[in-house]
Amino acid sequence: MRYEPGTRITRPAGSNPNGTPTDRDEEVDIPAAVRAAREADVVVLCLGEGSYTETPGNITDLNLPDVQLRLAEAIQATGKPVVLVLVEGRPRVINRIAEKSAAILLALNPGNEGGVAVADVLAGDYNPGGRLPFTYPRTPNGLVNYDHKLFETEATSFGNMAFNPQFAFGHGQSYTTYAYGDLRLSRKQVPWNGTVGVSVTVRNTGRRAGKETVILYVRDVVASLAPPGKRVRRFAKVHLEPGESRVLTFTLRPEDLSFVGADNRTVVEPGDFDVMVGGLTERFTLQPGASPARRVPRPGRR
Numbered sequence: 411m412r413y414e415p416g417t418r419i420t421r422p423a424g425s426n427p428n429g430t431p432t433d434r435d436e437e438v439d440i441p442a443a444v445r446a447a448r449e450a451d452v453v454v455l456c457l458g459e460g461s462y463t464e465t466p467g468n469i470t471d472l473n474l475p476d477v478q479l480r481l482a483e484a485i486q487a488t489g490k491p492v493v494l495v496l497v498e499g500r501p502r503v504i505n506r507i508a509e510k511s512a513a514i515l516l517a518l519n520p521g522n523e524g525g526v527a528v529a530d531v532l533a534g535d536y537n538p539g540g541r542l543p544f545t546y547p548r549t550p551n552g553l554v555n556y557d558h559k560l561f562e563t564e565a566t567s568f569g570n571m572a573f574n575p576q577f578a579f580g581h582g583q584s585y586t587t588y589a590y591g592d593l594r595l596s597r598k599q600v601p602w603n604g605t606v607g608v609s610v611t612v613r614n615t616g617r618r619a620g621k622e623t624v625i626l627y628v629r630d631v632v633a634s635l636a637p638p639g640k641r642v643r644r645f646a647k648v649h650l651e652p653g654e655s656r657v658l659t660f661t662l663r664p665e666d667l668s669f670v671g672a673d674n675r676t677v678v679e680p681g682d683f684d685v686m687v688g689g690l691t692e693r694f695t696l697q698p699g700a701s702p703a704r705r706v707p708r709p710g711r712r
Contacts, residue, residue: 472500496517539621542579560639586619596608605661605662606661608685610658611657
C-alpha cells in the first residue's frame, strides 16, 4: 500500500471481537473514536466478528453487536465519509448503517495477509472484481436464496420481508465500469435434444483495467412446478483494459434447463426460457420431442 506524502493515520483503541459481550461493551470508547473521526478526512471502520465466533454460544443471531452499531452510527453522525470493512465468517446484518456508508468492503475471514489485501484495495493499488457468492440478508428473518421462486418476492400475510436483500447474489463493484451489449442466441427455436449458443459483448467503459465477472442466468418462464426466478448456468471472468471489449460465448445444453419434478425425478420440459446476462434478456423456445418431457438421468444413475 502506497501512502500520499503527508498522510497521517490515527487508530483509536478498538475492542476484542473474541471477548464476551460485556468485555466488548466495556472496551469500546465511542467518544474517543468520534473525536478521531472529526479530525480525519476519511474513516475506515472495521466491524464484524472474530475467528472464534463459531464457538457454541458465542453468537445467537445475525445482528452485529449493538455496541458496534452504535459506534458506527456515532461516527457516521460526524458527516465524514465512512468506509465500512466487514470481517466476518457469515453475513452479519448491517441495515442500520449500510446506507450511510460511503463504501463497504466485505473481507470475510481474510487470514494472515488479509490486512495487506484490504489495504491494497482501499488504497486503489488493487482493483477488486469479486462478486457476492450468496445473498446478503437485510434482516435476520430475510434469509432467502438467490434462486427463489418469483412469488417469494411478495410480502406474506405473516409480515415477512420475503426477497428484499441488503445486497443480491452477484453484487459487487470495482474502480472501473463495464457495459454489456449485443446479447445474441444462435437460434430461437431449439430442438428438444439440441443446444443453444449465447454470445454477449462486454466493454470496459472506465479508466482502469479490471476483471469483470460475467454471470449467465436462465429462467424457465412456465413449468409444471413454480420455477425459480433465475438460476446461474454459466459464468466467466474476463480481464479488460480501459476501452477494451470482448465477445464471450457460452453453450446451453438440455441439462441446463432441467429441474426436479413432482415425482422427484429430473425433467426437462418444453417451453419458453429467458437468458439473462448483464441486465440484458433474450428468449428461446425449447421444442417438444417424442414425449412431453425429456428425462435427464441424475449422476450415478442409469
